[in-house]
Amino acid sequence: MTDGKLAKDNPHSSIDLRESVLTLKNLVADILEEAVSQGASAAEVSASEDVGLSVTVRKGELETVEFNQDRGFGITVYFGQRKGSASTSDSSRSAIARTVRAAANIARYTQADSCNGLAEPELMPETLADLDLYHPWNTDAQAAEALALTCEAAGLNHDSRIVNSDGAQVSTQQSSRVYGNSHGFIGHYLGTRHGMSCMFIAEDENGMQRDHWYTTARDPSLLESPEAVGEEAGRRSVARLSPRKVPTGNFPVIFCPQMSAGLVGHFLAAVSGGSLYRKASFLLDSLGSAVMSHHLSLIEEPHLPKQIGSAGFDGDGVATWDKTFVSNGVVANYVLSSYSARRLGMETTGNAGGVFNVTLKGNEKPFAELLGTMGEGFYVTELMGQGVNGVTGDYSRDASGFWVENGELAYPVDGLTIASNLKDMLQDIQWLGDDLDSRGNVRTPSVLVGTMTVASN
Amino acid sequence: MSDLLEDVQRELWAPAGIDQRDVEKLLERLSNRAINLGELFFQHQRAESWMLEDEIVKEGSFSVDRGVGVRAVSGEKTGFAYTEDINLNALRSATEAARSIARAGQNRQVAASQPVKADRMYPLGDPIDSLSEEAKVALLQRIDQAARAEDPRVKEVSVRLSASHETMLVVASDGTLGADMRPLVRMDVSVIVAHKGRRERGFAGGGGRSSLSRVADDDFALGLAKEAVRSALVNLEAAAAPAGAMTVVLGPGWPGVLLHEAVGHGLEGDFNRKGSSAFANRIGEQVASTLCTVVDDGSIHGRRGSLSLDDEGTVSQETVLIENGILRGYLQDKLNARLMNTQSTGNGRRQSYAHVPMPRMTNTFMRAGEHDPEEIIASVKKGIYAVNFGGGQVDITSGQFVFSATEAYLIENGRVTRPIKGATLIGSGPEVMTRISMVGNDLKLDEGVGVCGKDGQTIPVGVGQPTLKIDEVTVGGTQA
Numbered sequence: 044m045t046d047g048k049l050a051k052d053n054p055h056s057s058i059d060l061r062e063s064v065l066t067l068k069n070l071v072a073d074i075l076e077e078a079v080s081q082g083a084s085a086a087e088v089s090a091s092e093d094v095g096l097s098v099t100v101r102k103g104e105l106e107t108v109e110f111n112q113d114r115g116f117g118i119t120v121y122f123g124q125r126k127g128s129a130s131t132s133d134s135s136r137s138a139i140a141r142t143v144r145a146a147a148n149i150a151r152y153t154q155a156d157s158c159n160g161l162a163e164p165e166l167m168p169e170t171l172a173d174l175d176l177y178h179p180w181n182t183d184a185q186a187a188e189a190l191a192l193t194c195e196a197a198g199l200n201h202d203s204r205i206v207n208s209d210g211a212q213v214s215t216q217q218s219s220r221v222y223g224n225s226h227g228f229i230g231h232y233l234g235t236r237h238g239m240s241c242m243f244i245a246e247d248e249n250g251m252q253r254d255h256w257y258t259t260a261r262d263p264s265l266l267e268s269p270e271a272v273g274e275e276a277g278r279r280s281v282a283r284l285s286p287r288k289v290p291t292g293n294f295p296v297i298f299c300p301q302m303s304a305g306l307v308g309h310f311l312a313a314v315s316g317g318s319l320y321r322k323a324s325f326l327l328d329s330l331g332s333a334v335m336s337h338h339l340s341l342i343e344e345p346h347l348p349k350q351i352g353s354a355g356f357d358g359d360g361v362a363t364w365d366k367t368f369v370s371n372g373v374v375a376n377y378v379l380s381s382y383s384a385r386r387l388g389m390e391t392t393g394n395a396g397g398v399f400n401v402t403l404k405g406n407e408k409p410f411a412e413l414l415g416t417m418g419e420g421f422y423v424t425e426l427m428g429q430g431v432n433g434v435t436g437d438y439s440r441d442a443s444g445f446w447v448e449n450g451e452l453a454y455p456v457d458g459l460t461i462a463s464n465l466k467d468m469l470q471d472i473q474w475l476g477d478d479l480d481s482r483g484n485v486r487t488p489s490v491l492v493g494t495m496t497v498a499s500n
Numbered sequence: 501m502s503d504l505l506e507d508v509q510r511e512l513w514a515p516a517g518i519d520q521r522d523v524e525k526l527l528e529r530l531s532n533r534a535i536n537l538g539e540l541f542f543q544h545q546r547a548e549s550w551m552l553e554d555e556i557v558k559e560g561s562f563s564v565d566r567g568v569g570v571r572a573v574s575g576e577k578t579g580f581a582y583t584e585d586i587n588l589n590a591l592r593s594a595t596e597a598a599r600s601i602a603r604a605g606q607n608r609q610v611a612a613s614q615p616v617k618a619d620r621m622y623p624l625g626d627p628i629d630s631l632s633e634e635a636k637v638a639l640l641q642r643i644d645q646a647a648r649a650e651d652p653r654v655k656e657v658s659v660r661l662s663a664s665h666e667t668m669l670v671v672a673s674d675g676t677l678g679a680d681m682r683p684l685v686r687m688d689v690s691v692i693v694a695h696k697g698r699r700e701r702g703f704a705g706g707g708g709r710s711s712l713s714r715v716a717d718d719d720f721a722l723g724l725a726k727e728a729v730r731s732a733l734v735n736l737e738a739a740a741a742p743a744g745a746m747t748v749v750l751g752p753g754w755p756g757v758l759l760h761e762a763v764g765h766g767l768e769g770d771f772n773r774k775g776s777s778a779f780a781n782r783i784g785e786q787v788a789s790t791l792c793t794v795v796d797d798g799s800i801h802g803r804r805g806s807l808s809l810d811d812e813g814t815v816s817q818e819t820v821l822i823e824n825g826i827l828r829g830y831l832q833d834k835l836n837a838r839l840m841n842t843q844s845t846g847n848g849r850r851q852s853y854a855h856v857p858m859p860r861m862t863n864t865f866m867r868a869g870e871h872d873p874e875e876i877i878a879s880v881k882k883g884i885y886a887v888n889f890g891g892g893q894v895d896i897t898s899g900q901f902v903f904s905a906t907e908a909y910l911i912e913n914g915r916v917t918r919p920i921k922g923a924t925l926i927g928s929g930p931e932v933m934t935r936i937s938m939v940g941n942d943l944k945l946d947e948g949v950g951v952c953g954k955d956g957q958t959i960p961v962g963v964g965q966p967t968l969k970i971d972e973v974t975v976g977g978t979q980a
Binding site: 113138250459496 | 550553554556557559560561562565566567577578579580581582584594597598600601633634636656658692694698699700701741743744745774775776778856890892893894895897898899900901902903921922923924926927928972973974975976977978979980
C-alpha cells in the first residue's frame with residue numbers, strides 16, 4: 044500500500060452532509076404529509092444520514108478500509124391512542140407510501156393506550172442554538188492509514204514485552220439527524236465524531252494480556268496525538284502482565300473513571316421512566332430520597348459545545364435543558380420521556396432516548412491520595428459480564444485491575460469477582476478522584492466504594 | 501436449489517434490471533488488481549415485532565432493509581463498501597471504493613459461477629405472513645393471561661413476538677453463487693413478581709428458524725409464561741450467594757453459554773491466525789478433560805444458529821472443535837482459512853450487507869456423556885447447581901471468561917437445597933475445561949434466544965450441553 048488512487052476512489056471524502064440537510068428535512072415533511080393523508084391523527088418521523096470511513100492497520104500493514112454510508116427513516120403514526128411504527132433504509136417515493144402504510148396497518152391492531160401521543164407542542168424548541176457539533180475531518184484513507192501506523196508503532200516500540208498487535212484504527216463519521224412531528228416541528232442537527240484507538244497484546248512467562256486505549260472527539264483537532272494513544276495502550280497492556288490472585292474477603296474498591304461511568308449508568312437506568320413504570324427498578328419511588336452519599340451530585344448539561352452527548356431536543360422533539368438528577372445525594376429528577384412521564388403522572392424531563400452529557404460531582408481528591416485513603420483494596424480497571432440485576436440492585440461482576448497495598452498500586456490482579464448491591468454501593472461512595480473522563484456522554488472520575496465482596500479461587 | 505436461486509435473483513436483481521452478466525463485470529473489475537477474493541452480497545430483510553405490556557398490545561413495528569456489501573480481499577487486507585441502493589451505478593461506486601485496498605496487479609481470472617448446492621435447514625417462507633395480525637395479538641394476550649393466572653404475586657408481564665425474513669445472494673470471484681431465504685422467529689416473556697417487599701424478574705423465551713406456528717403453539721407459548729413465572733418465584737426465595745472457589749454443576753441446555761465463552765470465541769479463526777487467542781497454536785493438544793467433545797454445527801434443522809449456507813456461500817457443516825479433550829480445529833471463514841492453509845468451515849457470518857464477514861459460531865454444544873444427571877448432583881458434597889444464565893463474556897487473550905447465573909441453587913450433601921441469588925461465575929477457559937469431571941447423558945440445545953456480539957456485529961446463535969460438573973469455579977457472591 045498504497046498506489047495513490049485511494050483518495051480519488053473514496054466516495055466519502057467529497058461528501059458534506061450540510062448539503063443534504065434540506066433534502067432530509069423535505070423527506071421528513073413529505074412522510075408526515077403522507078401519514079396525514081393516510082388518516083393518521085398524529086405522526087412523528089426520524090430520518091438520518093451517516094457517512095464515514097474507518098481504516099485499520101495491524102503490524103505495520105493496512106488491514107481494512109471500510110466506507111459506510113447509511114440513510115433511513117422511521118415513522119410512528121397515531122390513530123387516536125393506537126400507534127404503529129415502521130422503518131426502512133429505502134427513501135424512494137414508493138417506499139415512503141409503503142412504509143407509512145405498514146405503520147398504519149400495525150396501528151389497526153394495536154390497542155389504545157391513554158398515554159400515547161406526541162409531546163405537548165409548547166415543549167418543542169422555538170430556536171435551536173448552534174452547539175458546534177459538526178467538524179468534518181478533511182482526511183482520506185491514506186492519511187488515516189498513516190495516522191494509524193504512527194499510533195501502532197508508538198505502542199509496539201513502547202516495551203519489548205508487547206509481542207502482538209490487535210490493530211490500530213482511525214475512523215471519522217458524519218451524521219445528520221432530522222426529527223419532525225405533526226405539530227409542525229421539524230428539528231435537525233449535524234454532528235461529527237472522530238476517533239483513534241489501538242489494542243496490544245503483551246506476553247511474559249505467565250501468559251498473554253491485552254489492553255487498549257482510545258481518543259474520540261467531535262473536532263479532529265481535539266484528538267489526542269497518535270503517539271500518546273499508542274503509548275498509553277502499550278503501557279496498559281504491559282502493566283497487566285503476570286496478574287496475581289488475592290484471598291476472598293471484603294475490601295474497599297476504586298472504580299477507574301471508565302468503569303465508574305458504568306455505575307452511574309446503572310443508576311440512570313434505575314431512575315429512567317421505562318424501569319420505573321414497569322416496576323423493574325431497585326429505585327422505585329426514590330424521587331426526593333437520599334440514594335447516594337450526601338456529597339454527590341449528578342448534573343445534566345445538554346448544550347455544552349462540541350460534546351459527544353449534546354443535543355438541542357430529545358427523541359420526542361422536546362427542548363432539552365440543564366438539570367440535576369441527583370443533588371447532595373437526593374434524587375432530584377427521574378429520566379423521563381413524554382410517554383413514561385404520562386405513565387407515571389409526571390412531566391417529561393426531555394430525556395426521550397436517554398441523557399445528554401451527565402457529570403458526577405462530589406468530594407474529590409487527587410488520585411494518589413485516593414489510593415492513600417484506601418490503604419489496601421482493589422483498583423478496578425476492567426469489568427466483564429452482565430451480573431447486574433436492575434430489579435433488585437444485586438451486583439456481581441468479573442473484575443481485573445491492580446491490588447493496592449499501603450496506599451500504592453502493588454501488582455496486577457485478575458480472575459476476581461466483585462459483588463454487593465447497587466443500593467449499598469451508591470450510598471458508600473466515599474470519595475471521587477480528580478481524574479474526570481469527559482470523552483463520553485456519562486462523565487465520571489474514579490470513585491472509591493467503601494466495601495465490596497471480592498472473591499477469587 | 502435452482503428454483504430458490506431464481507426466486508432470489510428475481511427479488512434482488514430484477515427490480516434494478518441487474519443480470520448475471522452485470523454482476524460478472526463487477527467481479528472482473530474487483531479482480532483486476534492483486535485481489536484474492538472479490539464478493540458481492542445482496543440482502544433484503546423484513547422484520548416485524550409486537551409488544552404487550554400493561555395487558556394491552558401497545559406497540560408494533562415493521563422494518564425493511566436492503567442493500568449490497570462489496571468486499572475485496574487482498575492477502576490480509578480487506579476493502580469494503582456498501583450501498584442501500586440496489587442499482588448498477590451505486591454498485592459500481594461501491595466496487596471502486598472496495599478495490600482501492602489493493603495495489604495494481606495482474607488480472608485474475610474470475611471463476612465461472614457455480615450455484616451452491618445446500619440442503620435446506622428451514623422452510624423458505626416469510627414467517628411474518630404465516631400468522632394474521634389478529635392471531636398475533638390474540639396470542640400475546642393469551643400468554644399475558646396465562647402468566648397472570650399462574651400466581652397472584654405476578655405484578656407485571658411483558659411479551660414480545662418477533663419475526664424476520666432475510667433473502668440473501670452472494671456472488672464471488674471464486675465462482676460462488678449462493679442464495680438463501682432465512683426465517684427467524686422468537687417469543688420473549690418477562691414478568692415481575694413481588695411479595696413481602698421483595699421484587700424479582702423472571703424470563704423465558706424461545707424460537708428458531710421456522711414459521712410462527714412454532715411459537716404460536718399453545719403448549720410452547722403458554723409454557724413460556726409458566727416458565728417465566730416459575731423462575732421469578734424461585735428468585736423471590738433466593739438467599740445471598742457464597743463467594744469463592746467451589747464445585748459447580750451446570751444444568752443442560754442454555755448453560756452451554758459456558759462453551760460459547762470459555763472455548764467457542766477462542767477457537768474462531770481470526771483470533772488464532774493473529775495469535776491473539778489463548779488457544780492459538782494448540783491444535784492436537786489436550787485443552788479440556790477427556791470427557792469433553794465440543795462441536796459447532798450449523799446444519800441442524802430449524803435451530804436459531806442454523807444456516808443452510810453461510811454468508812460467504814459455504815455450505816454449513818458440523819465442525820469438531822474439541823474431541824475427547826484434544827483441540828481439533830478452528831472455526832473458519834474464507835479469508836482466515838486461506839491464510840491458515842485450510843478450508844472454510846462454513847462459519848463466515850455477517851450481521852448484514854453493511855458489515856464484513858468474520859468467523860462466527862452457529863450452534864455450539866458439547867456432546868452427551870455417560871452420567872445420569874442425578875448421579876452428578878449426588879456426587880457433590882457442597883457446591884452450586886446453576887440452571888439458567890443471563891449471558892457471558894470472554895477476554896480471548898487471557899482466556900478469562902464470565903457468565904452470570906439467573907437461577908441457581910446450593911448443593912448440600914448431594915442434594916439440591918435452597919435457591920441462591922444470581923451470581924457471576926468466572927474462570928479461565930483453558931483451565932475450567934480441564935476441570936470438567938462428569939458429563940451427563942442429557943444433551944439439550946437451548947430454546948433459541950442466543951445473540952452473539954463480536955466487533956460490534958450481532959448475530960443469532962445456538963448453544964447446548966448436557967449436565968456438567970466442574971470441580972472448581974470462582975463464584976462471585978456476597979457471602980465471603
